[in-house]
Amino acid sequence: MPSFDMIALGCGGGPSEHNLSSYLLKPCDAHWSEGILALEAGSGIGALDKLLREQPTLFESDQIQLNHGESSLCTAMEVYSWIRCFLVSHAHLDHISGLAFTASTVGGRRTVFGLRRCLEIVESLLSGQLWPRLASWNADDDLPLTLQDLTGRSRLANDAKYHSVFPGVSVRTMPLSHGRVDEQRTYHSSAFFVSDDSSGREFLFFGDVEPDSVATEPHNRNVWRAAASKIPNTLDTVFIECSYPSGRTDDMLYGHLTPEHLVAELTALAAEVVDARTRTRQPNSSQEWDSDQEPVHTRKRRRRETAGSSSRGALAGLKVYVIHCKDDLQGVYAEPIHRVIASQVRTLVEEKDFGVEIISVEQGMKILILYRIQRRSAEQFGP
Ligand SMILES: [Zn+2]
Ligand SMILES: [Zn+2]
Numbered sequence: 001m002p003s004f005d006m007i008a009l010g011c012g013g014g015p016s017e018h019n020l021s022s023y024l025l026k027p028c029d030a031h032w033s034e035g036i037l038a039l040e041a042g043s044g045i046g047a048l049d050k051l052l053r054e055q056p057t058l059f060e061s062d063q064i065q066l067n068h069g070e071s072s073l074c075t076a077m078e079v080y081s082w083i084r085c086f087l088v089s090h091a092h093l094d095h096i097s098g099l100a101f102t103a104s105t106v107g108g109r110r111t112v113f114g115l116r117r118c119l120e121i122v123e124s125l126l127s128g129q130l131w132p133r134l135a136s137w138n139a140d141d142d143l144p145l146t147l148q149d150l151t152g153r154s155r156l157a158n159d160a161k162y163h164s165v166f167p168g169v170s171v172r173t174m175p176l177s178h179g180r181v182d183e184q185r186t187y188h189s190s191a192f193f194v195s196d197d198s199s200g201r202e203f204l205f206f207g208d209v210e211p212d213s214v215a216t217e218p219h220n221r222n223v224w225r226a227a228a229s230k231i232p233n234t235l236d237t238v239f240i241e242c243s244y245p246s247g248r249t250d251d252m253l254y255g256h257l258t259p260e261h262l263v264a265e266l267t268a269l270a271a272e273v274v275d276a277r278t279r280t281r282q283p284n285s286s287q288e289w290d291s292d293q294e295p296v297h298t299r300k301r302r303r304r305e306t307a308g309s310s311s312r313g314a315l316a317g318l319k320v321y322v323i324h325c326k327d328d329l330q331g332v333y334a335e336p337i338h339r340v341i342a343s344q345v346r347t348l349v350e351e352k353d354f355g356v357e358i359i360s361v362e363q364g365m366k367i368l369i370l371y372r373i374q375r376r377s378a379e380q381f382g383p
Helices: 045-054 078-079 094-104 116-125 220-230 258-283 294-304 337-350
Strands: 004-010 022-027 036-039 085-089 108-115 145-149 163-164 169-181 187-194 204-208 235-241 319-323 356-360 366-371 378-383
Touching: 004 045, 004 356, 045 078, 085 163, 094 116, 108 116, 108 163, 116 145, 169 220, 187 220, 204 220, 204 294, 258 337, 294 337, 319 337, 337 356
Parallel strands: 036 085, 085 108, 108 145, 204 235, 235 319, 319 356
Antiparallel strands: 004 022, 004 366, 022 036, 163 169, 169 187, 187 204, 366 378
């Protein structure tokens, strides 16, 4: 019964520096001290120290037994030292600042995985000018961080697009649009399909992302298409940002989502799920078949044929964890902003009747992603 444990070390979208994107992950059947995969590297030691003061037993399976038999709780430094590798979606500071501030302080060497253009920015940040030189593409260099490009890499024979990043864990990386560098160029982020090798079960994690309807270079539909045939049996958990509350205009998105846009994206996912299920019911179809390789005209024709199909209940069994909500510094809302935004998404999506569950992520939340026979579910425990 393989599964993942995740702790949201930081889940906000800034500007508060104590709660920036940082998620600690491990296989459920291992101890935290046996190795952690960090998804994003925003908040680091400071946030961890604060969390451990509030929740001293957060990593309780790893209490250290002292010689005289008493137990001592883990320190932030110890927990951070268990991180073996980082997986970073893009190189904005709220997703990588932990690399700079902590990499040289905690001993040992770690791998940073990501798309090449993201890691090139990390390399330039940690090159000895803005910050000491800490990162290199060459593992033989004696530096704390080794950069590893996930672009076009393959290690698993059964799916050339997945890359092993951690014992028993592989990742497929897909590019996303996240606003613009300038008038000509799109700024890229990434989505990760994080897979348990032994079971083939996975979850989907989005870095910062803008709506396809706004992007000059839309990529989200490709991600939804890749996920659709797996929902809910082998993929029932999605982490995705919703940085702003309802009412923000498109010219003020800066590469992010609002509840309205997130629901439009989930509507696109529901359509892809209906499409994938229609396809698997057709004669000569195969679940092994790679939908990414399907000719566009075939896909469009089938979509016309299934245009009247209802997407009611299409996302039943799917849990969507809302992350990266930007702080409400003006105090406009009585409730914490992440709950306000998740509630707005929930209200809008309930009208669609997709059957999807919307969950607000809070800092310090422990998320248990369970795989059960026939059915998988994720459960969460509040901080
Ligand atoms: Zn961000
Ligand atoms: Zn960003």
